[in-house]
Amino acid sequence: MSKIIGGPGTVCGLILRIGQFLSASASMSVMLTATESYNRTAFHYLSASMCLQATWSFWLACAYLSALKYKKDLQTPILVSLFLGGDLVTAVLSLAAACSSAGVVVLYAKDVECCDVHDQFSCLRYGVAVALSFVTWVQIAVSFHVSFWIYASV
Amino acid sequence: MSKIIGGPGTVCGLILRIGQFLSASASMSVMLTATESYNRTAFHYLSASMCLQATWSFWLACAYLSALKYKKDLQTPILVSLFLGGDLVTAVLSLAAACSSAGVVVLYAKDVECCDVHDQFSCLRYGVAVALSFVTWVQIAVSFHVSFWIYASV
Numbered sequence: 025m026s027k028i029i030g031g032p033g034t035v036c037g038l039i040l041r042i043g044q045f046l047s048a049s050a051s052m053s054v055m056l057t058a059t060e061s062y063n064r065t066a067f068h069y070l071s072a073s074m075c076l077q078a079t080w081s082f083w084l085a086c087a088y089l090s091a092l093k094y095k096k097d098l099q100t101p102i103l104v105s106l107f108l109g110g111d112l113v114t115a116v117l118s119l120a121a122a123c124s125s126a127g128v129v130v131l132y133a134k135d136v137e138c139c140d141v142h143d144q145f146s147c148l149r150y151g152v153a154v155a156l157s158f159v160t161w162v163q164i165a166v167s168f169h170v171s172f173w174i175y176a177s178v
Numbered sequence: 179m180s181k182i183i184g185g186p187g188t189v190c191g192l193i194l195r196i197g198q199f200l201s202a203s204a205s206m207s208v209m210l211t212a213t214e215s216y217n218r219t220a221f222h223y224l225s226a227s228m229c230l231q232a233t234w235s236f237w238l239a240c241a242y243l244s245a246l247k248y249k250k251d252l253q254t255p256i257l258v259s260l261f262l263g264g265d266l267v268t269a270v271l272s273l274a275a276a277c278s279s280a281g282v283v284v285l286y287a288k289d290v291e292c293c294d295v296h297d298q299f300s301c302l303r304y305g306v307a308v309a310l311s312f313v314t315w316v317q318i319a320v321s322f323h324v325s326f327w328i329y330a331s332v
Binding site: 127 | 218219220270274275276277278279280281285289326327330
């Protein structure tokens, strides 16, 4: 298998995983503190999805760090297909969660203009959580496509 | 380039494109007739996204049909990368539109139970439009991954 920048076990791959973990954790934290007073299914789904994403990226970052330290090769067909499957699931879930929450935030902020009426609905806070989830998705999409490229290049 | 089932210019590829066109058109029609009395940004976005998807799939279906009839090869690197780019854009837009509309429908149907209060909000009709958009997305995702596989296998 050819070594590609951003692939499993590389420094760029590790930076991507750390970035995913940080943005997913930040999105989850902002959403969890915001939903204390305002419960919506889409927001709960975003929190759950970002929690899953943060966990997945954290363990992969640990695996990449270990591979870099002990000079192990993570770009074997079995491992790459495992990363690929996990990235596909988390990427689709992250985008779905980000978009469903974005739909609700736009509804409240633009369509019914709820931000001005109810003080307890913090449009800015929800907006930040959704933006962070989109940042997470972009990073996981990059990881997925790099893994897919490596897998298809065999 | 290796010929893969469901790839550009194959019978399976043509069936996929026709399926995408039909489900996207159906989703757009249901949503457009439903939004006459109830305007929401997410629903407009879904209609626009499904319109784009239906147009893209229609022209590709015509190209595939022509290739099958005149025995032309559509699996050249330039053409496959063109299909790949278009499929990537439409797949992401379709999933984003489906999820944002699903978030709003779930909000109305489950969180605020608006279906029982306002007769003008047809939860069933919006639900059908969202379900059809997810069906469209699954088909475009299959087309995209087949094209990506062919492109990466060069």
